[in-house]
Amino acid sequence: MSRRFVLRRLLQVIPTAAGILLVSFLLIHLAPGDPVVALAGDHGDPAYYAEMRHRFGLDRSLPAQLATYALRVVQGDLGFSYVQGRRAADVIIERMPATLLLTGTALVIAVIIAVPLGALAGQRPHGARDTGISALALGLYSAPVFWVGQVAILVVALWLGVAPVQGMTNAGSDAAGLPRAFDVLRHLALPALVLASQEIAVLVRLTRSGVIDEMTRDHVRAARAKGIGERMVLLRHALPRAVLPVVTVIGARAGHLSAGAAIVEIVFGWPGAGRLLLSSLQARDTPVLLGLFLVIAFAVILANLVTDLAYAAIDPRVRLG
Amino acid sequence: MIATHARRHLRTVLGAVGLAAISACAGGAADRSDGVLVAAISDPGHLNPAITTNGGVHTAASLLYDGLLSLDDAMQPSPALAERWEVEDGGARYRFHLRRGVRWHDGQPFTAADVEFTFNEVLLEFHARTRASMGPALESVKALDDSTVEFRFRRPYAPLLQQLDVDEAPILPRHLFVGSDPLRNPANIAPVGTGPYRFAAYQGGREIRYSANRDYFGKAPALDGIVMRIIPDPATQVVALESGEVDWLFSVPGPERARLEKNPGVRLIQTALSPGGSNCITTLGFNLDRPSFQDVRVRRGIAHAIDRDQFVERVAFGAGRAADAPITSRIAFAHATGLPVPAWDTVRAGQLLDSAGWRRATGGVRVAKGVAGVADGTPFIIGFSVLPSQANYGDLLRAQLRAAGIDVRVEALEQAVFSQTVFTSRNFDTAIGAYCNGTDPEIGVRRMLVSSNIAPVPFSNMAGYRNAAVDSLFERAATALDVGERGRFYRAMQEIVVRDQPYVWLVETLSTRAHTTRCRGFAASSHFAATATCASRRR
Numbered sequence: 008m009s010r011r012f013v014l015r016r017l018l019q020v021i022p023t024a025a026g027i028l029l030v031s032f033l034l035i036h037l038a039p040g041d042p043v044v045a046l047a048g049d050h051g052d053p054a055y056y057a058e059m060r061h062r063f064g065l066d067r068s069l070p071a072q073l074a075t076y077a078l079r080v081v082q083g084d085l086g087f088s089y090v091q092g093r094r095a096a097d098v099i100i101e102r103m104p105a106t107l108l109l110t111g112t113a114l115v116i117a118v119i120i121a122v123p124l125g126a127l128a129g130q131r132p133h134g135a136r137d138t139g140i141s142a143l144a145l146g147l148y149s150a151p152v153f154w155v156g157q158v159a160i161l162v163v164a165l166w167l168g169v170a171p172v173q174g175m176t177n178a179g180s181d182a183a184g185l186p187r188a189f190d191v192l193r194h195l196a197l198p199a200l201v202l203a204s205q206e207i208a209v210l211v212r213l214t215r216s217g218v219i220d221e222m223t224r225d226h227v228r229a230a231r232a233k234g235i236g237e238r239m240v241l242l243r244h245a246l247p248r249a250v251l252p253v254v255t256v257i258g259a260r261a262g263h264l265s266a267g268a269a270i271v272e273i274v275f276g277w278p279g280a281g282r283l284l285l286s287s288l289q290a291r292d293t294p295v296l297l298g299l300f301l302v303i304a305f306a307v308i309l310a311n312l313v314t315d316l317a318y319a320a321i322d323p324r325v326r327l328g
Numbered sequence: 329m330i331a332t333h334a335r336r337h338l339r340t341v342l343g344a345v346g347l348a349a350i351s352a353c354a355g356g357a358a359d360r361s362d363g364v365l366v367a368a369i370s371d372p373g374h375l376n377p378a379i380t381t382n383g384g385v386h387t388a389a390s391l392l393y394d395g396l397l398s399l400d401d402a403m404q405p406s407p408a409l410a411e412r413w414e415v416e417d418g419g420a421r422y423r424f425h426l427r428r429g430v431r432w433h434d435g436q437p438f439t440a441a442d443v444e445f446t447f448n449e450v451l452l453e454f455h456a457r458t459r460a461s462m463g464p465a466l467e468s469v470k471a472l473d474d475s476t477v478e479f480r481f482r483r484p485y486a487p488l489l490q491q492l493d494v495d496e497a498p499i500l501p502r503h504l505f506v507g508s509d510p511l512r513n514p515a516n517i518a519p520v521g522t523g524p525y526r527f528a529a530y531q532g533g534r535e536i537r538y539s540a541n542r543d544y545f546g547k548a549p550a551l552d553g554i555v556m557r558i559i560p561d562p563a564t565q566v567v568a569l570e571s572g573e574v575d576w577l578f579s580v581p582g583p584e585r586a587r588l589e590k591n592p593g594v595r596l597i598q599t600a601l602s603p604g605g606s607n608c609i610t611t612l613g614f615n616l617d618r619p620s621f622q623d624v625r626v627r628r629g630i631a632h633a634i635d636r637d638q639f640v641e642r643v644a645f646g647a648g649r650a651a652d653a654p655i656t657s658r659i660a661f662a663h664a665t666g667l668p669v670p671a672w673d674t675v676r677a678g679q680l681l682d683s684a685g686w687r688r689a690t691g692g693v694r695v696a697k698g699v700a701g702v703a704d705g706t707p708f709i710i711g712f713s714v715l716p717s718q719a720n721y722g723d724l725l726r727a728q729l730r731a732a733g734i735d736v737r738v739e740a741l742e743q744a745v746f747s748q749t750v751f752t753s754r755n756f757d758t759a760i761g762a763y764c765n766g767t768d769p770e771i772g773v774r775r776m777l778v779s780s781n782i783a784p785v786p787f788s789n790m791a792g793y794r795n796a797a798v799d800s801l802f803e804r805a806a807t808a809l810d811v812g813e814r815g816r817f818y819r820a821m822q823e824i825v826v827r828d829q830p831y832v833w834l835v836e837t838l839s840t841r842a843h844t845t846r847c848r849g850f851a852a853s854s855h856f857a858a859t860a861t862c863a864s865r866r867r
Contacts, residue, residue: 040744041752043786048381049605050775050787051456052463062511090382091373092511098373101532157563165567172568178365178535179555276559276568278533286370286560291744 016312020305027304028297032076035293036069045290046089063089076297085301086294090287095294099280099302105175106279108191109271110264112199114257117206122253124207125214126246130237132219140211148208152267156201156274163197170197173276198275202267206260210253217249251322258314262307363553364847364862366576367565371533371558374516377498378446379454383604386495387578388536388556390603390854392433392521393498396424396443396477397489401601401852403659403767405489408546409438409499409522410477419484419809426475430545432501433526440471445502450510458496461771462488465806484807486814487768494523494854495603496767524549524858533558550849550861566842569594575847575862578603580840582645588842597841598647599852600658605764605772607656610639610721612712612832613761613776613790617754619701620710627829629680631670633732634725639834643720647840651833654822655773656765658836661811662773662818667826669833677732681708686733694733709735713750713759716740721760721834747786754784754792761790762837769818774802777825791830798824 047059060066064075079086085095128140147155164172176182176190221227222245230244231237269281280299287295319325370384377389396410410424430438447469451458467480479488491497499522504515519527524546525538536556540549557574559565566584568574570591580588580596588594600607612634614621621627636650649657657663670676678688685699686708694708710729714722722738729736739756741749750759766772775781779794798821805817825831843850847862 039748040742041748042744044743044747045382048456050381050460050772051785052460053783053785055456055459056785087512088373091371092376092379092516093374098532105533160564160567165571168571172571172573173559173564174557174573175534178557178573179363179537179553273560274564276557276561276564278531278558282533282560283371289742289744 013312013316016308016315020308023308024301024304027300028077028080029073031297031300032073032293033069035291035296036072040291042089042291042293045292063087080301085298088287088292088295090290090292090295095298098283098295099298102278102280102283103302105277106265106268106272106281108195109199109202109277109279110261110268112195113202113206113268114264116199116203117210118253118257120203121207121210122214122246122250125211125253126218126241126249128211129215129218129222129245129249130241132215137215141215144208144211144215146208147204148212150204152201152205152270153274155204156198156271159197159201160274170194175278194277198271198277201275202264202271205267206264209256209260213253213256214246214249217252218245221245221249247321251318254314254317254321258311258317261310262303265303265306363551363555364576364857364860365574366554366556366578366857367559367568367574368536368556368578369558369560369562369565371560372536373532375519375527375530375536376500376510376513376516377495378450378500379510379516381456381604383602386603386854389519389521390494390498390523391525391538391554391857392519392523392527393494393500394522395494395497395499396426396492398855399490399493399767399853401599403490405492408494409443410492413489415809417484419486419488419807420481422479422488423472424477424479426477427545428475430522431543432503432522433520433541434501434504436501436503438499438501438522439474440477441474442502443477443499444469444471445506446500447497450500450505451497454510455497457766457771458491460775462491484809486806486809487770490767491771493767496771524855525554528553547859549858551857554857569842569844572844572846575844576850576857576860577842578839578856580842582643582647585645585647585840593845594842595845597843597850597852598838599841600656600836600838601852601854602764602839603854606766607658607772608762608764608837609651609654609656609833610644610718610835610837611651611761611763611776612725612834613759614830615754615756615758615790616792616830618757620696620699620708620757622700623684624827624829625680625684626686627832628670629677629684629686629732630729630734631829631832632673632677632680633734634728634832634834635672636834637672638728639721639724643724644835644837647838648835651836654777654825654831654833655769655818656836659765659767659769661815662769662805664819664822667822669826670829674732681732681734688733692730692733693735707735708733709737711737711739711757713739713741713746713756715746715760716742718760718762750790751786751788752784759790761787761831763787769802770806774806776831777821778802793825793828793830795824795828 043056043060046063047056064072088095088098091098124140128137131137160172164170171194175194180190182190227240227244230240265281268279269285272279272282284299368387372385372388375389377386377393394408396408397405398408399405409427411427413422413424415422426440432438452463465481465485467482470478472478501520504520505513517530524541524544526541528537528539530536535558538554540552542548559568562581565577566580569577588596614627616622640648640650652669653664653667655662681694685697686694687697689695696702696706697704712722712725719740726736726738750756763776764772776789777793778799781789782792801817801821805814808814808817841852847860849860850856
């Protein structure tokens with residue numbers, strides 16, 4: 008797999024990011040809504056609002072605002088948050104680790120649970136096992152994440168008391184090292200499972216149909232004819248080919264995952280960037296919003312790159328170049 | 329080869345997840361520091377209450393600061409940073425004598441120069457409410473010596489003593505702010521105040537930590553410290569309280585209140601105070617620029633069609649009372665009783681709407697006949713703009729007005745869009761306004777009624793109401809020092825306004841605080857935890 012390919016893909020990020028920034032900038036500014044309340048608070052006098060608009064350059068024409076903004080972004084400056092009064096980049100960076108941890112864990116959990124379940128279901132389609140697993144997947148797919156989250160909080164955290172209700176660490180905790188890792192894991196388990204639930208639903212169905220498809224192919228028939236046991240047929244011959252589309256979909260769902268993360272972060276009080284995205288959207292905190300869009304764009308591009316690389320690694324037919 | 333790789337990875341990942349599962353089950357005692365855990369709904373971003381009226385900032389920062397005065401639950405001023413004061417020139421000059429020996433949390437002495445600086449350079453520039461209400465009347469704020477501050481006004485200014493508490497006028501340390509841009513000062517994130525608690529740490533999106541100020545000039549806090557957890561979902565906050573993860577909530581959603589009332593480990597406090605604005609009245613405003621609402625008979629007809637008690641019961645879940653005057657009953661000297669507010673009377677409503685030219689047609693919805701500015705045959709369909717959190721006001725209004733032959737279209741708009749649609753472009757028929765009266769009619773009532781405040785500005789005179797007599801009564805009430813006299817002006821004003829009915833005053837809302845029985849001594853005021861005590865946490 009060539010280094011040139013990776014470099015070229017990374018360079019593609021630049022025009023993509025520029026396009027995304029332009030479109031989001033225009034969308035935010037053309038959509039109704041006025042950031043001045045977030046900026047200046049309520050019941051001020053007109054002169055005050057005018058002054059604050061001027062201070063933040065909101066009284067200038069849209070092209071002028073865009074030009075200033077673009078120039079700043081090139082220099083690595085995302086501007087000042089209207090709401091928080093500090094550098095937008097600081098506000099965003101502070102929230103990124105929590106979101107990466109949450110979405111990364113959810114994705115891993117989803118793959119670990121979904122692929123075996125999908126394979127089991129696909130091995131004997133329409134059998135009792137398949138019906139059960141497919142029903143579960145459909146159920147998870149239809150349940151809204153915020154509802155699953157609230158039910159999980161009520162049942163697992165409040166009634167059973169085996170997980171904390173909210174947060175990423177214990178309140179006021181200064182633990183470091185291993186105790187801190189355990190503390191975070193304890194808080195992470197429930198939100199990560201809830202976030203994983205929708206992905207599980209999608210991946211189970213995908214793996215299942217892939218396996219069903221593979222099980223009727225010639226190479227599988229040949230393997231069976233050689234007298235290889237059903238289990239080995241599934242694991243060695245059907246599944247490796249069946250998961251190829253799963254890998255593709257995982258990359259494509261990175262964006263979807265970040266949307267789910269926003270909801271899970273709110274329900275569980277998880278201090279991530281998704282929550283920041285929603286509150287910034289409500290307040291029209293443009294510098295933070297645009298910065299977040301940029302980060303999400305990078306993440307999606309990166310996820311797709313990783314997908315391509317993974318694809319090349321597991322499918323010998325794919326050669327990157 | 330690939331398979332071995334995958335298997336090895338699989339094993340590592342499975343290990344990590346197993347770890348998570350095990351530790352989740354292990355659960356167990358939390359290593360909480362001693363003190364109280366409270367929940368806040370929003371991440372304030374910074375902790376400087378002098379540069380904003382944002383409720384989230386005030387919730388998180390008020391404990392760190394003081395005003396010259398503090399207000400008790402009945403909104404009577406009492407000494408805080410100022411020990412005593414004199415009012416001269418019939419209310420055009422106020423002299424405050426500051427408490428001596430007060431120190432900032434960093435050890436620097438607090439002096440009159442801090443007060444002068446905070447008003448001139450920060451509050452009158454950036455605190456929207458204080459700037460708008462006090463600014464136009466104020467001539468100067470001057471430190472006469474280290475412990476005396478003088479406020480001079482262009483004409484007598486009556487409400488000053490109600491506007492000097494920690495929410496309306498928190499005092500900042502001059503030595504950290506002088507010569508800087510107050511909006512971007514590092515002390516906004518690492519604040520230094522004089523208040524009962526000191527700032528300890530702020531982790532964005534997670535929590536804010538405070539430690540007790542043992543040198544506080546008032547009664548020193550009994551708690552070692554406070555951790556304020558940022559929990560954005562109100563339902564999660566309630567569960568966190570039930571599970572003992574937090575001890576104090578600033579606001580319990582109406583539907584959850586019944587559940588907490590039954591919980592023996594939880595106590596509820598109902599209050600009209602709120603860091604973002606106190607003594608609020610939820611109000612329906614008519615856009616008087618619209619031809620349909622220019623006839624007072626239509627406005628009074630609609631008011632008669634509204635059952636305010638039902639709003640109290642179903643929308644506010646009993647937390648509040650039906651509003652019966654433009655000024656809240658909580659500001660006792662100014663609130664008028666026995667006003668001719670239209671009572672719920674569907675027959676009278678029908679008569680008034682009929683006489684204004686809106687007649688019942690087949691299908692139940694009224695149509696215009698001879699209404700000035702409205703084409704004959706136009707059905708009476710009105711928009712009602714609300715914030716998403718107030719959508720249930722819209723649902724009930726639609727039900728009530730349908731009975732009177734008016735079709736209401738509820739438009740839920742998020743805050744940024746609402747303020748633009750309603751206040752800037754005035755593109756609405758009727759809209760909801762949670763007008764917080766504050767501690768004096770000058771702060772929160774004047775702005776919705778005087779003609780000089782018809783402006784493209786959030787929470788201005790939404791109706792676009794003009795009445796010279798009302799303007800002049802507000803003017804006279806603001807400059808009269810005698811409380812009885814002020815009350816008479818406000819009463820006269822309210823009589824006119826209720827007749828003109830530019831708004832329908834629906835509910836004087838209360839908010840519900842909640843705390844676990846582990847702790848006691850909380851107050852509804854901004855310094856909510858200054859006098860709280862907690863039993864040690866069961867392990």
